Amino acid sequence: MTNATMAAMNNDLSALDAARLLGVSLPTLYSYVSRGLLASVSNGESRRKRYPQEDVLRLAARKYDAKRGGQTAVAAMHWGLPVLETQISHILDGRLLYRGCDARVLAQHVTLETAASLLWDDGASDYFQQDAPAQPPGLANTPDAPPLARAMLAMAMLTTADIPHSLQSGPALMRVLAAALLQTAPSALPLHQQLAQAWQADAQQSELLRATLVLLADHELNASTFAVRCVASTGASLPMALSAGLAALSGDKHGGGSAAARCMLTAALAAPDARTAIATFYTAIAPEFAGFGHPLYPHGDPQLGAILAACTMASDLLAVKPNADLALAAMELAFGWPDGAGMTMFALARSAGWIAHAAEQTASGALIRPRARYIGRHQHG
Known part of the structure; x- marks a missing residue:
């Protein structure tokens, strides 16, 4: 044997x-x-x-x-039972797998576009051969809006009746999203190169951007992905489903965690001993702080070693079980990228997974409608 x-x-x-x-x-x-x-x-x-x-x-x-139908959603909100079946991604023994392929291995050599094609239909098609889409009308007139707000506005603009159907395809949506987040014109350049140009990143940093986008492309049934699937299950358009994902991502307990992590790192780096300051933060507030730990990775997020290795504060961070929030904040500070670059990377990368999950949910034909378990008072008499 x-x-x-x-x-x-x-x-x-x-x-x-x-x-x-x-x-x-x-x-x-x-x-x-x-x-x-x-x-x-x-x-x-x-x-x-x-x-x-x-x-x-x-x-x-x-x-x-x-x-236990009424208990399922409750348990899921506390990292309990799975509530949906998917063929897209899962986390097994501390490894993130895209359709059975280890995300860390993919991040060594593929682009976000390749990862998206894998998530969408197991890599059977290369969807990104088409030209860059046109800019949604009115998007260029929002220079003062935050990147995430511009992205949500772009998705809303793509739902009007006069928008061609081609603009609602996965590749077009990701390119429009990149343009909205970066306040540039839509481009057919690889998405990591678009980020690199906008942030004046060198060749090494561009490679790091490429790997980071692949690692963040999907993460099973996280809060924003669940929101996307709920909206898609109603028959709403793909841009509207992505808007739900962007809205969920904006919260401090999700994509907004990188902003809190940046504040912590800024304070720690200003202290006389950055390593001690980071350890103090970790010891004092790790259970609640977005930058440390993850329920699905009790021994630390294995995806982040390559990301943090290129940052000057890597040795100070790897000892405290950092998660994606802390890694994104470290990249912002180490390379002088704009405040909020972490959120931009997160939103652009995760849109690949959102599109995959929206399509899978739509194909199932099922409406996501869990039952509530009432725990309030009852009227007597």
Whole structure:
């Protein structure tokens, strides 16, 4: 027996263990297989079938969700049960995977456009061959609006009746979004190069931008992605679904965390001993502060090593389990990029995932409408 076969078997369950985990009898387990709800595999040396542990756990979660419908959304808000099935991305053993591909490996060599094509349809098509879209009318007249506000305005402008359908395609939306965030004309240049030009980044920083955008392209069912899927499930247009994602991203507990992290780093770097100051921040407020830790990465976010390695304060940060917020803030300060550059990178990168999730939700035809569990007082008499 090969090592690969043994490793695969270690993740498979016997019929008895699978039935016990599902809380069903053996005949019911076998009926699940015959109905296509569960796969069974042969171990190669016995006629006895085994059952992939991940498939069994997924089916068990679905059964539990069906029984506890009112509890599902509540649990999900506290990093509990999954509430939607997806083929787009997932986090497994501290690794972020895009359709089964490790995001860290992808970030070593691909662009955001390539990552978007992978997220949208497993890389079957290169969607970014088309020319740059036209600028939405009126967008150039908002010079004083913050980048995220301009981005939301651009999405709203793309929902009017006289806007051609081609402007509502994924590539066009991402390019319009980049133009709105950077206050430039839409361009067919690679998106990381558009950021590099706007911020006068050198070649090394441009490569770092490319990798960062890939790493931030999707992150399973985060708050902004869930908002996008909810809006898409109603039949709303793709620009309106992206507007929901941008709105959710703006909050301090999501994309706005990089601004708070920048303030913390600025204060720490002004202290006599930056390393001690950062450690003090981490010890005092890490559970609440956006820059430290992540419930899905208890041992630290493994995606960020390459990002922080290029920053002068990297050695001070890697010891405190930084997350994306802190990494984006560190890049802003280390390279002299504009205040809010982190949010711009986050919004542009994550739009790739939002488009993928909106399409998947629309294709399912399902309306996202969880039940509420009422806990208020009841009127008597």
